[in-house]
Amino acid sequence: MAFFEGNMMTGGYGDGPDIISSCTITANRGEIVAILGPNGAGKSTAMKAMLGLLKLKSGIVSIDGEDISELSPQERVKKGISFVPQSRNVFAELTVKENLEVGAFLRTDGISKVIEEIYDLFPILREKKDQIVGQLSGGQRQQVALGRALMIKPSVLMLDEPTAGVSPIVMDELFQHIVQVKKTDVAIIMVEQNAKQALSISDRGYVLVTGQNKFKGSGKELLNDPEVRRSFLGA
Amino acid sequence: MDFINALLLLLNYTVLPALTYGSQLALGAIFVTLIYGVLRFANFATGDMMSFGTMFAVLLTYYFQSKGINFGFLPTALLTIPFATLIMIFYMLLIDKTVFSYYRIKKSPPVQFAMVSVGVMFVTQAIIRIIIGTSDRRFLDGEKFIIKATEFKEMTGLNEGLTIKSTQVITIFITIIVVSIIFWFLNKTKTGTSMRAYSDNEDLALLSGIDPKKVVLITWIIAGILATIGGILYGLDKSYRPFVYFNNMLPIFAAAIVGGIGKPFGAFLGGYVIAFAEIFLTYAYKKFFSYLLPVNLMPDSMMQILSTDYKFAISFSILVLVLLFRPLGIFEGKRL
Numbered sequence: 001m002a003f004f005e006g007n008m009m010t011g012g013y014g015d016g017p018d019i020i021s022s023c024t025i026t027a028n029r030g031e032i033v034a035i036l037g038p039n040g041a042g043k044s045t046a047m048k049a050m051l052g053l054l055k056l057k058s059g060i061v062s063i064d065g066e067d068i069s070e071l072s073p074q075e076r077v078k079k080g081i082s083f084v085p086q087s088r089n090v091f092a093e094l095t096v097k098e099n100l101e102v103g104a105f106l107r108t109d110g111i112s113k114v115i116e117e118i119y120d121l122f123p124i125l126r127e128k129k130d131q132i133v134g135q136l137s138g139g140q141r142q143q144v145a146l147g148r149a150l151m152i153k154p155s156v157l158m159l160d161e162p163t164a165g166v167s168p169i170v171m172d173e174l175f176q177h178i179v180q181v182k183k184t185d186v187a188i189i190m191v192e193q194n195a196k197q198a199l200s201i202s203d204r205g206y207v208l209v210t211g212q213n214k215f216k217g218s219g220k221e222l223l224n225d226p227e228v229r230r231s232f233l234g235a
Numbered sequence: 236m237d238f239i240n241a242l243l244l245l246l247n248y249t250v251l252p253a254l255t256y257g258s259q260l261a262l263g264a265i266f267v268t269l270i271y272g273v274l275r276f277a278n279f280a281t282g283d284m285m286s287f288g289t290m291f292a293v294l295l296t297y298y299f300q301s302k303g304i305n306f307g308f309l310p311t312a313l314l315t316i317p318f319a320t321l322i323m324i325f326y327m328l329l330i331d332k333t334v335f336s337y338y339r340i341k342k343s344p345p346v347q348f349a350m351v352s353v354g355v356m357f358v359t360q361a362i363i364r365i366i367i368g369t370s371d372r373r374f375l376d377g378e379k380f381i382i383k384a385t386e387f388k389e390m391t392g393l394n395e396g397l398t399i400k401s402t403q404v405i406t407i408f409i410t411i412i413v414v415s416i417i418f419w420f421l422n423k424t425k426t427g428t429s430m431r432a433y434s435d436n437e438d439l440a441l442l443s444g445i446d447p448k449k450v451v452l453i454t455w456i457i458a459g460i461l462a463t464i465g466g467i468l469y470g471l472d473k474s475y476r477p478f479v480y481f482n483n484m485l486p487i488f489a490a491a492i493v494g495g496i497g498k499p500f501g502a503f504l505g506g507y508v509i510a511f512a513e514i515f516l517t518y519a520y521k522k523f524f525s526y527l528l529p530v531n532l533m534p535d536s537m538m539q540i541l542s543t544d545y546k547f548a549i550s551f552s553i554l555v556l557v558l559l560f561r562p563l564g565i566f567e568g569k570r571l
Contacts, residue, residue: 102440
């Protein structure tokens with residue numbers, strides 16, 4: 001049994017049709033798992049289901065063997081599951097430091113040590129700690145977003161398209177940061193459009209089509225799978 | 236000498252009154268902007284909520300006076316601030332629980348919220364009429380002047396006297412204290428930061444574990460403090476007439492929008508922008524020029540740009556101009 005699991009998840013938004021059906025995604029600590037697939041495949045929905053932003057009709061979400069299917073997103077955050085949304089993922093009117101402080105809102109112990117760790121991970125944030133996040137570049141904002149999510153010292157980090165809208169150079173840099181985060185023994189699940197680059201840093205990957213698991217395997221296997229290459233990697 | 240006289244005249248009739256009136260507007264404008272930023276609606280009951288809090292200060296002042304309690308040379312009303320504020324906060328929380336929370340849970344659009352607040356405004360007005368009526372009341376006691384014009388003239392030998400009313404000093408002094416505490420709270424405390432985070436990005440604030448109920452509660456408590464103190468200071472300086480508070484909503488909203496709605500420090504500065512604009516544009520400058528110009532150049536007219544009857548037209552024009560040309564406020568892009 002994996003550390004963090006979404007098992008046979010079925011559900012959609014409100015009373016609408018099911019977006020995902022019998023979809024299974026698992027991740028272990030110290031592992032990067034990529035969720036790939038065409039537009040409308042239910043990638044983000046699967047992630048939101050694991051976070052509790054969407055009510056499942058059936059299926060179980062568990063962390064460390066504990067069933068958390070009925071918990072609200074806030075309660076899941078307390079269990080150590082952190083989420084970086086695709087858009088509006090920073091507090092644009094607050095400073096870098098304040099963003100990190102809000103990220104640690106649930107922590108009761110001293111946070112200055114954790115903030116230092118985040119600054120070590122993303123040195124640019126230390127330099128810009130008193131700047132308003134709205135004035136930072138796209139890549140720097142994404143680092144703030146990652147930093148905010150890491151402030152609770154999560155065991156699971158979920159990223160919804162972390163490289164959307166950033167330049168290729170910044171994208172490489174962000175992926176390097178994500179690899180560094182993984183080394184701190186965090187389970188990382190990310191939804192990505194840049195499939196090739198995402199798979200190259202991922203330990204495992206899932207390809208979803210119409211809300212169902214279509215392919216799964218290690219990053220290398222998927223990269224080399226002729227059918228996956230043809231349909232999703234454009235080569 | 237004439238130059239000093241002219242400056243004194245301006246200080247006496249424009250700068251001091253504008254600083255006082257601006258402080259009163261600023262407190263109301265921060266109230267409007269906080270409710271807008273955190274609860275996301277334009278609260279049309281603002282003026283009457285300020286009136287509601289002031290009403291209790293008036294009643295308690297009468298009660299204290301009847302018991303022989305006073306505050307020495309300071310107005311008795313200042314002693315009533317804690318009690319009136321508590322009643323005000325209780326009333327706001329009651330309204331929130333019975334009215335606004337229903338629409339918040341339903342995630343109603345802001346326009347619906349604003350309409351609901353109009354309903355709250357009518358109810359609040361009615362309650363005020365039932366309890367205290369509509370008449371004009373003065374509840375200022377204690378020392379009325381700090382410096383009187385005649386004393387000042389004797390002291391300095393100048394033509395022009397300087398009058399400093401105690402309410403002017405009290406207003407400016409209390410505003411500085413209240414506003415400093417609120418900005419310290421918003422910017423330096425964990426709860427204050429969580430309020431700003433909630434106002435900036437509600438979804439992400441929830442994902443960070445911020446409790447929306449607590450944010451709403453604290454917002455109403457701060458709003459209650461601002462409404463009561465702002466209302467009492469205005470009532471002490473002018474007089475307590477319930478309907479006037481409703482009228483004051485126009486300059487208060489103008490101040491909040493000039494400062495960029497949702498930005499407390501902008502609202503604070505906006506209060507002074509509106510107050511100075513209203514007073515500078517409606518002051519009759521004839522006497523001012525009589526000190527500065529030679530006799531043969533003396534103007535015949537009052538040298539008044541607008542009659543004081545058009546005071547509200549100035550707020551309204553500023554409101555419209557700002558919405559047309561700088562809809563995010565005149566301090567747009569600056570860090571406040």
